[in-house]
Amino acid sequence: MSEINTANVGKETQVGAFLVRGGALDVDYCYDDEKKELEILTEIPLIISNKRPEKETGTDIIMNRNQEYHITLENVNLTDETHRGGVRIRNGKAVITLRGINFIRGGINLTNAESAQLEITKESGGFTHVCGIGGTYKEIVINGGNIKAVGGAYAAGIGGGLREGAGNITINGGTLEAIGTGWGNSNGIGCGQWGSGGTITINGGHVRAFGGSTGGSNPPLPKVCGIGGDNVHILVNGGVVEGYGNNGGSDFGGIFRTALDGNARVTGSIEDTLDKENWNGIINDEVMGRVILGEDTYIDRLTVAKDAKLLIPGGMILVNYGTLVNYGKITVWDNPGIPSKSCICNKGEIRNFGVIDGWNENGSVQTV
Secondary structure, eight states: OOOOOOTTTTOEEEETTEEEESSOBTTTEEEETTTTEEEEOSSSOEEEEESSTTSOBOOEEEEOSSSEEEEEEESOEEOOTTSSOSEEEOSSEEEEEEESEEEETTOEEEOOTTTOEEEEOTTOOSEEEESOEEESSOEEEEOSOEEEEEOOTTOOSEEOOTTOOOOEEEEOSSEEEEEOOSSSEEOSEEOOTTOOOOEEEEOSSEEEEEOEEOOOBTTBOOOBOSEEEEEEEEEEOSSEEEEEOBTTOOSEEEEEEEOTTOOOEEESOBSOOTTGGGOOEEESSEEESEEEOOSOEEEEEEEEOTTOEEEEOTTOEEEEEEEEEESSEEEEOOOTTOSSOOEEEESSEEEESSEEEEOOTTOSEEEO
């Protein structure tokens, strides 16, 4: 990536309904009032806002060139007058930071097979309501933000449209709510209606995904998943992940796997159980395989399966407000270099039929 000049980021220019900070008009971006398009031309970082955030604008933000873009959307309010997407990435990689309150009713649409990519940065915050993230071809990475993505007609909240696969979707962080369309049938994250294929990798964040369905039987509409779809590969490594299917579909549909050291908390029915003996994570309130807690964890109920191992590393606590049933092995592990102690803080009931082991000088279980 070429060196990025940030010298002009503080400069503000009004173009149509937008205020643009950074770069120079007709050099780093241009505006076509007839087409209602703000086109980004260079890699110079830009901050784009509505001059009046309470008022919608029908102008699209587009990226056509095969390069890396760096833009911040801060309090934008976009309609979908063109029906082509409020933010359109035709070529290149768009690195987008979301700030403030954003409404992107045309969605974020990727339209080129060879080079269109989207990355939402971990610095993102505020709240963004977007009518779908995806398109014909998708390379999507979400590192942060507070995002609600609702698919358009026949489209997933994040993923494909009508007869389109999921593409390649990676979620590393953030708070995400993805909802399939209420017009037709589609998955929350994954394929659009009648679509097939793709990969979904979830490494972190809090993800809730709902399949959308209007029902109907003439012709029969497909079952829809919260996450996945026909021939979609799902790899869940971390985070809190909830799926909610619709129209008879599983909450997680497709080919489901976890990482060798997965520590995700997964809630929902899973269609594919062929690899169940190799799952690692807290899946439907059951510790399976080998799980190392990555953060303080609060439970109302939890079962540690036979032969499963739950490790609570130094500085982490497991707080039980309900019932903890252990058939496997729980290890409370204090690291000498970490001053805070790890423990199970029990405010409920523990039924131990396995082993609870620990090096906590105060005992591995503290009942409050």
